[in-house]
Amino acid sequence: MTYKGNSIFKGKFFVWLALIILAVVPLFSGLYWQGILVLVCYYAYAAIAWNFICGYAGTMSLGHSVYMGIGGYISTIILETKGVSPWIGMIVGAAVAMCLGVIISYPTFRLKGPYFTLSSIAIVELLGTFISNTESLGPVPIKGGSGWSLSQTGNQAVMFEFSSKLSYFYIAFALMVIGLFVTYRMSESKLGYYLVAIRSDDDAAKSLGINVTKYKLIAMAISCFMISIAGTFYAQYFRYIGPDRIFSYDLSVQVALIALIGGQGTVMGPIIGAIILVPLSEMLSAKFAGQMSGLNLFLYGVVMMLVVYFMPHGFGEHVVSILQKAEEKIFGRIKRKAKD
Amino acid sequence: MNNILIAILHGLILGGAYSLIAVGLSVIFGVVRIINFSHGAMLMASAFAYYELFTRFNVDPFFAMxxxxPAFFIIGFLLQKVVIRPLLIRESASVLEPxxxxxxxxxxxxxxxxLYLMIYTSRYKTLNTWSYKNYFRAFDNSFVTxxxxxxAFLLCFVVAFxxxxxxxxxELGKRIRAVSQNRDAAALCGVDVHTTYGxxxxxxxxxxxxxxxxxxxFYLVSPSVGNVFGTKSFMIVVLGGLGSIPGAIxxxxxxxxxxxxxxxxxxxxMASMLSFAVFLVVLILKPDGLLGRRKRK
Structure with a gap:
């Protein structure tokens, strides 16, 4: 049985159940697990944003960290220089990232398949090098490779600063749920169907009168808007933002792999990918801290290869079918009795 | 000699090294029609093989190669024949870029x-070989490399040729060309497609x-060199035209x-940024690369 994005109804119960469990668990867990769950939600949200264009329209971008970086940098810079609250900076950054995404993608969407992927990598390298080597852009300080360390002033909700990890968790969780909802609505709308048509054959889609570039650009704009908010969250949560991580090709690949492993082009795929991969890699890298620095990313690579081999549509459909079988076992009898 | 001419000479020498790294990727793309994203990682793996041979047995990389x-030939052959083949067969419907x-x-x-990061850590290593320590001088010591x-510059032409x-x-090349032009037609003519791909x-x-x-x-050996040169070699191959050997040069x-x-x-x-920018502009204006032929579906 295949689990398609538009058939969320079949798994709706599980989606709600999973979300409620995810929302409740950190209330009873220690700081360590709260930290991991924050990362789960953060990566899931970023992967949802990536999936919005790359999963649905099939344009493999490996440069999405650029938009995350721009969102994070803009909100951080206007916070540190002008004292504007990151809540406002987040929206400003997202708007800029969205415009930039459209400007960059308009020419590069003409490229197909791996050519588009390569162009996205070139953009990440270009902007990453630029940010690491620029101390200031006119009157705006960028701070080059050293990045920005945000000052800590305590618990200020207005300034996106909290003393408890739980607050950050619920912000990331809310972002994730909003992302999920937006993706779900998109997958059931005209845009979603257009994107799936474009993914399967863009020439055929064009011949049916779908304005391929227009709908891809709309999806790209929404995707950039969403992922740049993840950048602001990153800066505020870690209290640091620097080009090594946030403008890196590695982060782009990591986000893409989470969505691909979970199941690209499905509503739940990115979340399933994040729930499986993030705790595993965090626990492993904590266990071997300092000795084997590549272990968690090595794991991503190996899991990716296995998924390509054995589960071409991602983990998602397997998880869902296992859960549905479990449902059948547990509730099937009761349901049948109720029918009789 | 003035600085610009010297810089041009240095640029050509460096370009030779880049071409040498990119030419293999170009062949793989031209024939199998896949972009091998593990190209950089394999380059790094081979560099560590030379590192081990040099530090343990004092074998110069230019002899060790x-x-x-040949060992890498076998690795590549098996990777294609054993690991990638099932994926290609599964996607046989789409001939282009699975x-x-x-x-x-x-x-x-x-x-x-x-994996290499785990084993060797991120520390940089240099191979203090004869060709690393000694410098070629020309034009009254104004050009030193x-x-x-x-x-590397000379090898680039040898390998490309x-x-x-x-x-x-x-005869083998005839089969390779047949497979790269039309996989199914070549198979009908009795060419073993997947061995040829391998x-x-x-x-x-x-x-x-x-x-x-x-x-x-001539460069540092560390697990991150794969990224440095891998990304660049994609750009180079696309810039010259995917699948074209002169294009890679x-x-x-x-x-x-x-x-x-x-x-x-x-x-x-900023200069390396410029090269990425040039790549983007060429890609957008001429997606088939400078020397690439337009591929028809």
């Missing part, structure tokens, strides 16, 4: 790079191992020239 390159193979090689790249770079000769002048993949990785010998003796020379000549006027990091 006569062992390592995505699951691309995703597989991205995963492979990540796995290899981080490591011998290893000069050898070798590959061109195999593909265009031999040979092409092996040739590409063997060329890469030769590049690794040059790179490990032209693309590499352009990259080398931009980096060295522009570095005379702007900071060198």
């Amino acid at each position: 006569f062992v390592i390159a 995505t699951s193979v691309m995703l597989f090689t991205i995963g492979l790249d990540y796995a290899i790079c981080n 490591q011998y290893s770079r000069l050898i 070798g590959l061109w000769f195999i593909i265009n002048k031999t 040979i092409a993949f092996g040739l590409g990785t063997a060329a890469l191992a030769i590049a690794g010998a040059a790179m490990s003796s 032209v693309g590499g020379m352009i990259f080398g020239l931009i980096e060295q000549v522009a570095a005379q006027f702007i900071p060198s990091t």
Whole structure:
């Protein structure tokens, strides 16, 4: 049985159940697990944003960290220089990232398949090098490779600063749920169907009168808007933002792999990918801290290869079918009795 | 001699090294039609093989390559024949650029790079070989470069000519060309498609191992070199036209020239940004590359 994005109804119960469990668990867990769950939600949200264009329209971008970086940098810079609250900076950054995404993608969407992927990598390298080597852009300080360390002033909700990890968790969780909802609505709308048509054959889609570039650009704009908010969250949560991580090709690949492993082009795929991969890699890298620095990313690579081999549509459909079988076992009898 | 001419010479030498790294990728793309994202990781793996041989047995990479390159041929052949073949067969409907193979090689790249990071840590290593320590001097000492770079420049043409000769002048090459033009028609004519793919993949990785010998003796060896050169070699191959061997040389020379000549006027990091920008502009204006032929579906 295949689990398609538009058939969320079949798994709706599980989606709600999973979300409620995810929302409740950190209330009873220690700081360590709260930290991991924050990362789960953060990566899931970023992967949802990536999936919005790359999963649905099939344009493999490996440069999405650029938009995350721009969102994070803009909100951080206007916070540190002008004292504007990151809540406002987040929206400003997202708007800029969205415009930039459209400007960059308009020419590069003409490229197909791996050519588009390569162009996205070139953009990440270009902007990453630029940010690491620029101390200031006119009157705006960028701070080059050293990045920005945000000052800590305590618990200020207005300034996106909290003393408890739980607050950050619920912000990331809310972002994730909003992302999920937006993706779900998109997958059931005209845009979603257009994107799936474009993914399967863009020439055929064009011949049916779908304005391929227009709908891809709309999806790209929404995707950039969403992922740049993840950048602001990153800066505020870690209290640091620097080009090594946030403008890196590695982060782009990591986000893409989470969505691909979970199941690209499905509503739940990115979340399933994040729930499986993030705790595993965090626990492993904590266990071997300092000795084997590549272990968690090595794991991503190996899991990716296995998924390509054995589960071409991602983990998602397997998880869902296992859960549905479990449902059948547990509730099937009761349901049948109720029918009789 | 004035600085610009010297910079041009340095650019050509560096471009030769870039071309040497990119030419194998070009062959693999031209024949198998997949972009091998693990190219950089394999380059790094070969560099560590030379590192081990040099530190343990004191074998110069330029001699060791006569062992390592055939070994990499076998690795590439098996990778294609055993691992990638099932994925290609599964996607036989789409002849051009199968995505699951691309995703597989991205995963492979990540796995290899981080495996080496786990084993060797991120510390940089240098191979203090003869060609690393000694410098070639010309024009009254105004042009000075490591011998290893000069050898890389010469090797680039040797390897490119070798590959061109195999593909265009031999019986095997005839099969390789047939498969690259139309897989199904070649299969109907009795060509063993997947063995031919394997040979092409092996040739590409063997060329890469030769590049690794040059790179490990003029550059640093660390798990991150794969990323540095891997990304650039994609750009170079696309710039010159995917699948075109002369294109890979032209693309590499352009990259080398931009980096060295522009570095005379702007900071060198900005110069490498410029090369990415040039790549983007060429890609958008002429997606088939400078020397690429338009491929019809």
